[in-house]
Amino acid sequence: MKLIISALTLITAYHSFGQNPLAIPPTLTGSNIDLNLQEGSVNFYPGNATSTYGANGNLLGPTLILDKNSTVTINVTNSLMDTSTIHWHGMHVAPENDGGPHTVIPPGTTWSPVIPVMDWAATYWYHPHLHMHTNEHVQKGIAGMIIVRDNDEAALVLPRTYGVDDIPLVIQTKAFDTNNQIVVMSALDTALMVNGTIDPVATVPAQVVRFRILNGSSERVYNLGLSNNQAFYQIASDGGLLTAPVSMTRLMLAPGERAELLVDFSSQLGQAIQLMSYGAELPSAVYGATQPGMGAGQVIPNYTSNPLNGNNFIVVDFDVIAATASPITTIPASLVTHTPYLEANANATRALTFSPVNMGPTAIQGPFLINMMPFDMMMINQFVPFENTEIWTLTNNSPIAHPFHIHDVQFYVLDINGVAPPLNQKGRKDVILVPAGGSVVRFIAKFDDFYNDTLPYMYHCHMLTHEDEGMMGQFLVRSPGAGIVEEMNTNSTSIFPNPCDDFITISDVSMNEEISILDASGRLMMKQLVNDSFIKLNLTALTSGVYLIDISSLSNPRKMKFIKN
Numbered sequence: 132m133k134l135i136i137s138a139l140t141l142i143t144a145y146h147s148f149g150q151n152p153l154a155i156p157p158t159l160t161g162s163n164i165d166l167n168l169q170e171g172s173v174n175f176y177p178g179n180a181t182s183t184y185g186a187n188g189n190l191l192g193p194t195l196i197l198d199k200n201s202t203v204t205i206n207v208t209n210s211l212m213d214t215s216t217i218h219w220h221g222m223h224v225a226p227e228n229d230g231g232p233h234t235v236i237p238p239g240t241t242w243s244p245v246i247p248v249m250d251w252a253a254t255y256w257y258h259p260h261l262h263m264h265t266n267e268h269v270q271k272g273i274a275g276m277i278i279v280r281d282n283d284e285a286a287l288v289l290p291r292t293y294g295v296d297d298i299p300l301v302i303q304t305k306a307f308d309t310n311n312q313i314v315v316m317s318a319l320d321t322a323l324m325v326n327g328t329i330d331p332v333a334t335v336p337a338q339v340v341r342f343r344i345l346n347g348s349s350e351r352v353y354n355l356g357l358s359n360n361q362a363f364y365q366i367a368s369d370g371g372l373l374t375a376p377v378s379m380t381r382l383m384l385a386p387g388e389r390a391e392l393l394v395d396f397s398s399q400l401g402q403a404i405q406l407m408s409y410g411a412e413l414p415s416a417v418y419g420a421t422q423p424g425m426g427a428g429q430v431i432p433n434y435t436s437n438p439l440n441g442n443n444f445i446v447v448d449f450d451v452i453a454a455t456a457s458p459i460t461t462i463p464a465s466l467v468t469h470t471p472y473l474e475a476n477a478n479a480t481r482a483l484t485f486s487p488v489n490m491g492p493t494a495i496q497g498p499f500l501i502n503m504m505p506f507d508m509m510m511i512n513q514f515v516p517f518e519n520t521e522i523w524t525l526t527n528n529s530p531i532a533h534p535f536h537i538h539d540v541q542f543y544v545l546d547i548n549g550v551a552p553p554l555n556q557k558g559r560k561d562v563i564l565v566p567a568g569g570s571v572v573r574f575i576a577k578f579d580d581f582y583n584d585t586l587p588y589m590y591h592c593h594m595l596t597h598e599d600e601g602m603m604g605q606f607l608v609r610s611p612g613a614g615i616v617e618e619m620n621t622n623s624t625s626i627f628p629n630p631c632d633d634f635i636t637i638s639d640v641s642m643n644e645e646i647s648i649l650d651a652s653g654r655l656m657m658k659q660l661v662n663d664s665f666i667k668l669n670l671t672a673l674t675s676g677v678y679l680i681d682i683s684s685l686s687n688p689r690k691m692k693f694i695k696n
């Protein structure tokens with residue numbers, strides 16, 4: 132491994148002498164979009180070509196431009212030798228259109244979700260989501276940007292000429308072996324690329340330019356800033372424009388997150404300015420910092436020898452050229468109106484705790500679990516009543532920050548360790564970096580528009596190594612009324628006594644099924660994993676009333692009502 136590292140370092144050094152024009156992904160738009168997942172090859176380095184995956188090409192995929200309130204059919208044909216899936220990250224779509232690990236596309240087949248576009252104007256993305264292979268398929272090259280446009284955004288004076296003053300930047304790092312092949316392994320990601328271009332240089336006009344930035348990396352957090360330290364303005368977070376542009380000189384962007392930035396290059400004609408990642412300034416316990424854990428001794432194998440860790444490096448080199456014919460020259464004073472969900476209106480709260488499987492110095496190497504449970508395709512971890520407004524509390528009891536992502540919804544961050552989030556994180560989000568060492572992040576979201584009693588949505592860490600190792604869970608948004616009143620599917624499972632006092636026994640259940648007890652309004656009261664063919668639950672903590680027993684299982688979900696005296 133040592134040998135590979137030194138070879139990688141040499142290659143990186145060699146290549147920094149040459150610059151390559153930044154590739155701009157082509158666009159696709161309209162009501163019918165075809166994506167073909169295919170194998171390809173790219174000449175990243177002298178010598179052997181690199182085997183890659185791409186959508187409609189050798190690497191990455193086209194940028195999809197969608198209009199809010201339109202309907203788009205996306206035909207995803209899988210021409211790989213391997214099963215895959217395509218997930219529309221950040222978009223509010225029905226479970227059957229979400230492209231999670233249950234919605235596989237076998238080789239040689241086409242999946243054609245029909246998607247009503249309901250999202251706010253913002254930057255979303257698509258990537259494979261195959262069970263235990265998300266990292267591999269993304270690292271090999273499948274990922275693309277999605278731009279949603281809407282009337283609110285169109286009414287603002289903003290740059291929006293794609294590739295000219297509205298520039299997509301998909302930032303990724305990859306690991307290569309000595310034969311120039313992509314290695315899917317933690318911490319070896321020494322090669323930085325933007326839109327698939329290594330050492331990219333781009334021309335930008337001397338005016339206000341919009342950058343749509345996606346951190347499409349599997350593990351790395353960036354700390355973006357400009358080499359001349361000039362301020363830039365964040366105008367959008369993951370799922371929409373902010374209330375107003377936020378002036379900043381640094382932006383931390385975690386895997387899966389997107390940000391739209393405005394940079395005013397008006398007075399920089401003829402200059403070269405770099406978009407940098409100031410890795411040396413990253414706080415400890417973030418992947419990319421000098422110290423990935425909370426203390427010395429918490430090490431990830433190969434991490435320290437990776438020259439990107441703890442160092443400042445160039446992301447893209449910009450050459451400022453003459454302005455375009457009718458340039459945007461101002462930063463808007465305000466953007467869009469937000470009406471965040473009120474904490475007082477929440478119907479339920481849920482707690483997710485992140486913890487390492489190993490304790491001690493190797494805790495940082497993972498795997499990591501959510502609520503002590505590894506991801507299981509057959510286990511539903513959360514049942515969310517349709518149209519619930521919920522507060523989710525994320526507690527990170529591990530020594531590294533995890534970017535938490537949830538499907539289906541955009542959320543508002545309520546607080547991070549009890550403090551309101553910074554202005555640029557006050558908008559719609561679908562990824563939030565949860566700091567290490569017992570930190571707590573609370574968010575609020577509403578689970579409206581879609582439900583499905585058998586097909587779940589995912590929530591997970593967007594460090595793809597962590598996700599693939601099991602740091603993921605799944606939730607069902609239940610059909611209206613599924614809470615307690617509709618027909619019960621009990622099969623052979625029985626409960627006794629009913630009504631009960633302090634104990635209830637549920638018989639004919641199976642190992643590893645999960646029993647949830649919900650109250651009459653669908654609030655989750657208890658959860659218990661089955662480790663026998665029956666289970667006896669202690670209900671002393673419940674007040675008297677009607678409750679629902681919900682037994683999770685994709686093949687045989689069961690619900691039963693009981694009364695506690």
Ligand code: C2O
Pocket residue numbers: 218220258260387536538589591593
């Ligand atoms: Cu970007 Cu569940 O994924």
Ligand code: CU
Pocket residue numbers: 218219220221536537538
């Ligand atoms: Cu997603």
Ligand code: CU
Pocket residue numbers: 499532533534592593594597598602
């Ligand atoms: Cu993680």
